[in-house]
Amino acid sequence: MNAWRETDLFTPEEQLLLEMTEEITLIHQKGLTEETFQKVKQLFNEKQIAEVIMAIITINAWNRIGISTHLELLK
Template structure:
């Protein structure tokens, strides 16, 4: 695998715009573990090695979350995740694959048991932002360590 080009150097304004979105979400979401879990799950779905590597490492800096990372793709099957985490992971999956079924009312209701409407918008912004990062990374050929 080879990096096609460094989009950060080629288009600094685009990078700064993405960083503004990232800082918004990072500043609004208080549960940093769930924040990283959502980013990892979306990156798994999209197949973004660069973001998987980055966010798994970011999660590990918060504590020993190896089991969470290893079992994240099967979160439906294990009791490791809280009901709030499950609801937000399902929302992340559904929004990432939004063309398949939209966001069903039952999922919206499940998520709203755990967060406010304002937080819902924040989470949608986080999910959209990591989807954007994944698409940039995959399109430009980014891989773990490509900027080292």
């Protein structure tokens, strides 16, 4: 389990976005669940949801590029 679930450092909105990120990142398991999506729709408008999804996808893409190409961080 991820540490963000075990702390009270995040607001409910932030926790929901982290849950959404986890579900989208682990799309091979079940993807973004209907339950999570409905919660997101209660707090964010369609434009905001689209922006968050695109940010998640972009971060995941860059992570995969970095891992696939054995990208080393600049020191």
